[in-house]
Amino acid sequence: MKRKSLYILAGLLPVQIIVIGLLAEYPLFIENWYSRGIYPWISRFMRFPLGFLPFSLGDFLYAILVLMLLKWLIRRFKTRFRSPRKWIIDGLAALSVIYACFHLIWGFNYYRLPLHQALELDPDYTTEELIILSENLISRSNELHAELSADDSLAIEIPYSKKELFEQTILGYDHLSEEYPELTYKNPNLKRSLYSIPLTYMGFNGYLNPLTGEAQVNTQIVKFKIPTTASHEVGHQLGFAKENEANFIACLATMNHPDIYFRYSGHAFALRYSLNELYRRDKEKFEELKEKIRPGILANYREVDDFWLRHQNPFEPLFLATYNRYLMVNNQAEGMKSYSYVVALLVNYFAEEKNTGATGTGFY
Template structure:
């Protein structure tokens, strides 16, 4: 009976894959029935269920699963992987369960409508519009930098503890949800990752655990980056699975935050994306705008770069390549390059804001 059940689970793996291909072609179905109807309720229940824990339940779960996998591999090595008919079905059955849990608990959100449709903003723009937005972001970033530092050449240092940053991150969502009800955040579950040091060497700021719904933040990173990172992971919690969309939501939350340090983190985060895209399109205009930036903003950027350079290692490109492939498989055709889509969302969001005035 047990073997029959395992065979059924193994058989369901290709069935699930076919079903996912079907859903990929019907984003309205995913949006209306999963992302807006089912997911918000049971994800909220998950967060209320263990969000109060002072540690990451998901990281402990991954540790336990990792130990089980290592034990299983050691047994297979000792047996020289003989008699595959006795263990291949087991592996396929486990993969089937994990694949199902991943999608049911969160992963279906990869196949929802694009964010610009959900928020009713456009997703294309001209180079001139990009240039104008970059100018606006520089003015705001310089203004905030001057407010938070003694001179224009030093970097901004966030004076809050990690826990205070987390609390203020949640406050940012309370503020932005007044304009965007889709971003209402209840059942807080924002955690320090127990794997912050390994994440630093893998090249990741944080991640969402799809099995527990916890937003995990790498607290080893430069504190100036934690507000946007934590906001990004909450964006994932709210059902916006794509990286570019979570980045845009992080910009919205931090740029509209009542705290000046958070606004600085958000504006300079958005500015960097815009300047990178402007450099790709028009290097001369990029140079013109870069000269207008306070040197201290560039110092903040340099500190972030130095952190990642200090953690470079031969394995990081492997993790990045694996994650890039993961994004492509999960309906992000450009992989990590799709992050540039955040610029289109920013340009059109600011255009909408300007038209309202």
């Protein structure tokens, strides 16, 4: 590439940062023109050809990018970082292209309207409302566990293969789209991550590759977690970039799933978030409600916790801190703590559902 072009690309990086920062102040504009406008077409266009590949193209691209970076660094070390103006411009030009692609292909979804506004829900709730939600989730989770196991202390084992779990995830969105057409999932592109083992030691369940639009799942995790993890990543594909919002979408997809194992996984997932928030607000009530949960559900929770404990390592906090910073930069001010926002969505969504007698209020 000619040096003049590299200078132009490098100079466009700060311009992009300023323009995107200004656009981020207008979430309604982004909602209408990007998230509900051109993004669905971009996403489907990318999912259609890549969905037929039996492997993750995005994972291969990551490997190529890492190798290119290593090659670039080796060259810089060999030349002892001489001609800094040249390699700084090269680096800024590359960052400029990546930054533009990230936002155009998917990243603008971080700046869309908050989901509680789209659903016309109150983002706040009282402890009493949280207790009601927790009690309802305990009741339903217990019922589902009892249907799956006569032994109340037995952890539920999901009998499906990982391929079948992915197929069931897609089926869940087909079912959900009957109530919410906005969540229609055509041209599915849900894949096992080639980096599942490294992801495990980094502490991640899965991710969306923003450059290829592929939803990646860490298939090393406990099967009990795969339904909600896979549904979460599909939520990202559908344009819900924020982690808490993708978690809420995952709750809807699994809790309303035609398959009982998915419904169990989804209710237990929502219950854990609810209980964690209740523990922070009212420990005494938390202990009281915990006694009402079938031991087998708690055994599933321990199964997940034990899995992550077995894979703890000195580098995991660094990876999580880096990701936390990434969330903050991308319009999630509380970082990973913002995950608790899913409880607010659950409390007010089900309260609205009860008040209206409907199964949902629609997304837009």
